[in-house]
Amino acid sequence: MVTLSDLPSQSSRERTPPTALEQKLRRKARINAVIRYSLLTVIGLVMIYPLIWLVGASFKTNSEMFSSPGFWPSEPTLQGYIDGWQTSTPYTFGRFFLNSMWIIIPKTIGTAISCTLVAYGFARFEFPGKKILFATVIATLLLPNVVTRIPQYLLFRDIGWLDSFLPLWVPSALAGDAFFVFMVIQFLRAIPRDMEEAARVDGANTLQTLIFIVVPLLMPAIISVCLFQFMWTMNDFLGPLIYISSVEKYPVSLALKLSIDTTEAFAWNQILAMSVLTLAPSLTVFFLAQKYFIEGISTGGVKG
Amino acid sequence: MAELQLKSVEKTYGNGFKAVHGIDLEVEEGEFMVLVGPSGCAKSTTLRMIAGLETITGGEVQIGSQVVNDLVPGKRGIAMVFQNYALYPHMKVRRNLSFGLRLKRQPKDQIESATTDVSGILEIEALLDRLPKQLSGGQAQRVALGRALIKQPEVFLFDEPLSNLDAKLRASMRVRITDLHKRLREEGRPATVVYVTHDQVEAMTMGDRICVMKDGHIMQVADPATLYERPANAFVGGFIGMPEMNLVPAVLTREDGVPQLTTGGQTIAVPDGLAHRISTPEGAVTLGMRPQHLELTEAEAPGAFTAEIVNLEFMGHEVNLHARLGDAVIVAVVPSEELDRNLARGDRVGLRPLGPRIHLFDSETGRNVSLAQGN
Known part of the structure; x- marks a missing residue:
């Protein structure tokens, strides 16, 4: 395929009139670009349309919802948000958001700390049994989640953690998510050891080296871990469904389902309004972290 | 400052490969000792054993009167300059310089004056508020040098510090380092230096004495003139001289x-x-x-x-x-x-x-x- 960069760029510098071949190539490239961008725009719109419709429909009345196919509400109203926030339970939706945060915040912070520690251990130190332990970590990565649900449930029942937030965040906060450990290890392997050695020569012990040197270098990876953990936990439905039984402890993912269960005629506008609110934290966090998430590691300290 | 002694130091890796075969080396107080040899001669391994970054599998390393085999690098009284500078990329030059002192919890005014002192010697005052990625190779190497200098260590270790610089800069840094060594000696605080390089020109021009290594053995230790005039063996004869x-x-x-x-x-x-x-x-x-x-x-x-x-x-x-x-x-x-x-x-x-x-x-x-x- 001919792209814009394929064009002979010297021609303009040498200020010679473009030849017929150059003109042909340039026209071809322009047509190509138009086709390519039109296609991308159309596909992009198709993909984002459900989201646009969701936001638009959340401002519609319940009766308008299925009567008009467009996403733009004819009589925009906030009623869906107001009613949805009140919920059909004694609690407002704010309560469910708070519940979600009680799971997400310790889980995300715990994951960041524990995964960094474990990954640092695996990536930088030699210790007996390292290979077997690492193989175990990778093995749990390959294990389908569902397989461990029942034994885990029995375990937490015996500990007496049912209907509490603990089973939802404690395993992850103890580096239970092999995927994140693996991700940080891979990132750490790409960072040269020289800076850590320099820190050790400067008199830093292992923990100081980790905190002052390794963690700042690992920041993009750690932020990615936090971001994934935040979004996945926010969206987690099965976990809370299994472990949480009282409505006052429901996180938002369960609370959304609640509105479908309890009313006979579903108030779709309320459900959609609350879905929009539920999406908001994940989107906000993603856009805030985007810079670090995308930014690779800056290797200014090392050359060669 | 202190002398450095290696007594039948050995390095055998976990896979049984023996990299260093019981070498004996004595570096006097204030002496500039260059370890030179072709790549793979274990000169860097030897330096890293002195630094404590590699375990010593046999023999003793002694700095001053203390055997340092089991001490962590930070407690050995050494400072090291790495080939690729190894500056901390997220810290400004000022913090890069003072990192070691801050870890030792030295008073702030002392750290401040030491930083001023060292940046004056190396002419990096203007760079103090820059990040390492904003420095050129030569500047970065000067900062790395400063980070070693500020600690006033017993022994300076250099691991091919100039090999990432272009030829012209290398020549000027060479002079700068030897001048600095002379200057410290004249100021009454002589610096014991172990300097690893594969470049015989660096070795000949910088070293008080040179230790030529090959395959984990020391071939000859002597001052540059002796090495040139009276090589102990054919390897030294062939390696030294252009x-x-x-x-x-x-x-x-x-x-x-x-x-x-x-x-x-x-x-x-x-x-x-x-x-x-x-x-x-x-x-x-x-x-x-x-x-x-x-x-x-x-x-x-x-x-x-x-x-x-x-x-x-x-x-x-x-x-x-x-x-x-x-x-x-x-x-x-x-x-x-x-x-x-x-x-x-x-x-x-x-x-x-x-x-x-x-x-x-x-x-x-x-x-x-x-x-x-x-x-």
């Missing part, structure tokens, strides 16, 4: 008590200045002749090997003359004026070894057999 020493197989014979050398089918009498130094009777030897110690003469001249010119490299004030002698090609450095004689490829010329500067090495062990006293 262009390389010509090492050609030869046979030493004695006819009526007069020692003679045969190589490439030509026999000459052993030149004056060499004969009395030879400590081997007869047999196969390696003849070591530096290009600078071959005198251009007429072909078939007495005491000279006759060789056929295969190449002439004009270097300005001198010419590198490559000539075929038997199966070997030897190099001679001759003054440019010799070109007036219209030398050309294919010409036959005589090359006369200058007796006092020529060496004979044992053909098997490589040991220099022409070091007997009396020269």
Whole structure:
């Protein structure tokens, strides 16, 4: 395929009139670009349309919802948000958001700390049994989640953690998510050891080296871990469904389902309004972290 | 400042590979010791063992009066400059410099004055508020040097610190480091330095003494002049000096008590200045002749090997003359004026070894057999 960069760029510098071949190539490239961008725009719109419709429909009345196919509400109203926030339970939706945060915040912070520690251990130190332990970590990565649900449930029942937030965040906060450990290890392997050695020569012990040197270098990876953990936990439905039984402890993912269960005629506008609110934290966090998430590691300290 | 001693230090890796074979080395207080050798000679491993970044699997490393084998790097009283600078990329230069002092919880005003002091010496005051990625190679290396200097260590360790710089900068940094070493000595706080390099020019110009290594063994430890004039073996002879020493197989014979050398089918009498130094009777030897110690003469001249010119490299004030002698090609450095004689490829010329500067090495062990006293 001919792209814009394929064009002979010297021609303009040498200020010679473009030849017929150059003109042909340039026209071809322009047509190509138009086709390519039109296609991308159309596909992009198709993909984002459900989201646009969701936001638009959340401002519609319940009766308008299925009567008009467009996403733009004819009589925009906030009623869906107001009613949805009140919920059909004694609690407002704010309560469910708070519940979600009680799971997400310790889980995300715990994951960041524990995964960094474990990954640092695996990536930088030699210790007996390292290979077997690492193989175990990778093995749990390959294990389908569902397989461990029942034994885990029995375990937490015996500990007496049912209907509490603990089973939802404690395993992850103890580096239970092999995927994140693996991700940080891979990132750490790409960072040269020289800076850590320099820190050790400067008199830093292992923990100081980790905190002052390794963690700042690992920041993009750690932020990615936090971001994934935040979004996945926010969206987690099965976990809370299994472990949480009282409505006052429901996180938002369960609370959304609640509105479908309890009313006979579903108030779709309320459900959609609350879905929009539920999406908001994940989107906000993603856009805030985007810079670090995308930014690779800056290797200014090392050359060669 | 303190002296540094290595006593039969060994390094064997987990897979059984022995990198360092029991080396003994003594670096005096305030001495600039250069470890030099081809890549893979374990010079960096040795340095890292002194630093504590590699475990020592045998022998002892002693800094001052203390055996440091089991001390962590931070407690050994050393500072190290790395090949790729290893500056902390997320810290500004100022914090890079003071990181070690801050870890030691030194008072702020002391850290401040030490930073000012060191940045003054290295002329990096203007860079203090920059990040490492905003520095050029030379600047980064100066900061790395400053980070070592600020700690006022017992021993400075340099791990090929200049090999990432371009040739011009390397030359100026070389001078800067040796000047700094002299300056510290004059100020009464001499710095003991161990400097690893693979570049013999750096080694010769910077070192008080040089330790030449090969395959985890020390070949010779001596000051630059001795290393050049009296190499202990063929390896040192070949490694030190530019262009390389010509090492050609030869046979030493004695006819009526007069020692003679045969190589490439030509026999000459052993030149004056060499004969009395030879400590081997007869047999196969390696003849070591530096290009600078071959005198251009007429072909078939007495005491000279006759060789056929295969190449002439004009270097300005001198010419590198490559000539075929038997199966070997030897190099001679001759003054440019010799070109007036219209030398050309294919010409036959005589090359006369200058007796006092020529060496004979044992053909098997490589040991220099022409070091007997009396020269």
